[in-house]
Amino acid sequence: MNKQKKKRKIDLLFITACISTSLVLLLIGIVALLLLTANDLSRHLKQEMTVEVILKEGITETQFTALRRSIEASPYCAVCQYISKEDALKDMTKAMGTDPSQFLEYNPFYASLNIRLEAEYACSDSLKVIEKKIEAKEGVREVTWQKDLLDIINSNIRKVAGILLILAAILSLVSFTLINNTIKLTIYAQRFILYSMKLVGAKWSFIRKPFISRNLWIGLVSALLTCLMIWYGLKIGLKYEPWLIMLSEPRIIIPVFIVVILIGLLITGLCALHSVNRFLRMKSGELHYV
Numbered sequence: 001m002n003k004q005k006k007k008r009k010i011d012l013l014f015i016t017a018c019i020s021t022s023l024v025l026l027l028i029g030i031v032a033l034l035l036l037t038a039n040d041l042s043r044h045l046k047q048e049m050t051v052e053v054i055l056k057e058g059i060t061e062t063q064f065t066a067l068r069r070s071i072e073a074s075p076y077c078a079v080c081q082y083i084s085k086e087d088a089l090k091d092m093t094k095a096m097g098t099d100p101s102q103f104l105e106y107n108p109f110y111a112s113l114n115i116r117l118e119a120e121y122a123c124s125d126s127l128k129v130i131e132k133k134i135e136a137k138e139g140v141r142e143v144t145w146q147k148d149l150l151d152i153i154n155s156n157i158r159k160v161a162g163i164l165l166i167l168a169a170i171l172s173l174v175s176f177t178l179i180n181n182t183i184k185l186t187i188y189a190q191r192f193i194l195y196s197m198k199l200v201g202a203k204w205s206f207i208r209k210p211f212i213s214r215n216l217w218i219g220l221v222s223a224l225l226t227c228l229m230i231w232y233g234l235k236i237g238l239k240y241e242p243w244l245i246m247l248s249e250p251r252i253i254i255p256v257f258i259v260v261i262l263i264g265l266l267i268t269g270l271c272a273l274h275s276v277n278r279f280l281r282m283k284s285g286e287l288h289y290v
Contacts (some may be wrong), residue, residue: 013186014218020182021222021268022229024175029230029260031168033247036255038161040246046122047078051130051145053113059139067139068113076121076130081114088112110141175263180271183215187275194279204280212272219268223261230256 053071055064072080083091088109093099101107121130124147131143187194190211197207231253237244247253 013189014214017182017186017215017218018222018225021179021218021264022225024178025222025226025260025264026229027171028168028175028263029226029256031164031171032259033230033252033256035164035168036252037247038164040252043119044246046119047116049117049122049145051115051117051127051134051143053115053134053140054142054144055111055113056139056141057110059111063139067137070137071113071115071134074130076117076126077115078118079116081116083112083114085109085111176267176271179267180274183218183268183271184275184278186215186218187211187272187279191279191282194276195282198280204277207280208273208276211276212269215268215272216265219264219266220261222268223264226260226264227257230260 053067055067059067068080068082071077085107088111089099089101089107092109117127121127127145127147131145134140134143194207194211198204234244234248234253238248
């Protein structure tokens with residue numbers, strides 16, 4: 001009967017330690033996921049940048065064809081879309097809620113080519129060069145792009161990367177502290193067993209082995225639980241935010257799982273080693289006042 005109670009108590013400690021550790025590892029996993037996808041997110045935002053090439057009113061078909069082919073063949077162009085005067089009017093009418101041509105008695109808009117850039121060229125220096133090259137071509141009236149928005153995007157990307165690195169460092173410290181305290185509590189309940197084994201002459205390496213092994217299992221189970229939470233969290237998130245598909249790609253998600261498992265095993269193993277050694281160094285009287 002006593003053995004059954006003891007087994008239940010130990011199982012409860014194991015489960016509690018696994019849940020506590022997995023919640024901490026979940027935070028680390030989310031930060032690792034964001035760090036690994038920061039480059040992709042940056043690329044995604046930059047590829048949303050659009051350069052508008054406004055065409056002259058009297059551009060010929062030959063000039064238009066040559067201009068479009070030239071732009072599409074350029075390395076900076078990801079997508080080149082033609083917007084006619086009529087389409088521009090429809091879009092503006094939809095945005096404003098009224099048709100400007102009704103009171104102006106003419107269509108005030110120009111046909112244009114909207115260029116979505118490759119991420120490598122979405123910077124102010126590159127865009128200034130691209131702007132000059134396109135403006136020099138026949139049939140081009142003006143080249144416009146959102147200069148302020150690009151600067152804001154690049155500035156925010158640098159800030160976010162810095163914040164994520166700081167957050168990763170803080171979470172690593174916090175996670176070590178929390179997991180260390182959790183493991184210390186599980187070993188604390190068995191401190192007298194540790195002392196008894198030391199009294200009968202057992203080597204410290206022999207005493208440490210089962211405790212470290214047990215906590216490595218806690219680390220592994222917690223890491224696997226964390227991986228499941230991240231995976232199912234992404235699956236649920238995909239229903240509301242389709243862009244999260246990039247986070248589920250194998251080249252991103254597999255390294256995150258590996259990092260979570262390695263950190264789970266490393267931290268629980270080191271914390272168990274530290275806690276066992278701490279109790280082994282204590283004298284009999286000290287064990288009662290810990």
